[in-house]
Amino acid sequence: MSDLEKVEELAEKLRHEPYNMLTNDCFIKSLKLRRECQKLGIPVRLVACIGLARAKVFRLFWMTIPVIHGWAEVDGQRIEVSRPRDVPGTWGILPWNIRPVIKLRF
Numbered sequence: 001m002s003d004l005e006k007v008e009e010l011a012e013k014l015r016h017e018p019y020n021m022l023t024n025d026c027f028i029k030s031l032k033l034r035r036e037c038q039k040l041g042i043p044v045r046l047v048a049c050i051g052l053a054r055a056k057v058f059r060l061f062w063m064t065i066p067v068i069h070g071w072a073e074v075d076g077q078r079i080e081v082s083r084p085r086d087v088p089g090t091w092g093i094l095p096w097n098i099r100p101v102i103k104l105r106f
Contacts, residue, residue, distance in 0.1 A: 003042045007074045010036050014081040019089075026082035026095065027070040033081050034072060045073045049100035056092035065091075069098050073105070 014029045030046050037044040048070045055065045072079045080095045088094050 004074055004077060006040060007033070007037060007042060007044070007072075007079060011072075011079050011081045015084045019083055025070075026080075029081040030070050030072045033079065037072075037074070042074065044079075046106040047071050047073055047078075047100075047103055048106070049098070049103045051098040051100040051102075053093045053098045062092075066101075067093065067098060069095065069100075071095070 011033055014033055017024060017029065019025065027046075027048070034044045034046060048068070051067055051069055052064050053067045053069075054062050055067075057063045057065075069082075072081065078096075082095045083089060085096075086094070
């Protein structure tokens with residue numbers, strides 16, 4: 001089993017944890033993934049970004065808005081852990097569709 005497959009397995013568990021903006025958001029879940037990967041000896045970088053995303057405003061129309069988001073990177077691959085795949089957030093934003101404008105890697 002490759003490192004990326006191990007990381008995806010860990011990430012899938014984190015994706016299904018309940019999302020909470022204050023206590024279990026994209027940054028906190030990414031930190032949890034990083035800790036678990038460090039135990040396995042897999043190098044992971046955290047990425048924080050200011051990006052653009054399409055959001056449904058007042059359930060009436062779509063609009064591009066700026067967002068702050070975070071994820072983990074393994075071997076240059078973006079690993080999203082904030083939500084399960086194809087499950088949009090409150091404003092209809094899918095984390096995989098956030099286009100980073102400014103990125104900081106840790």
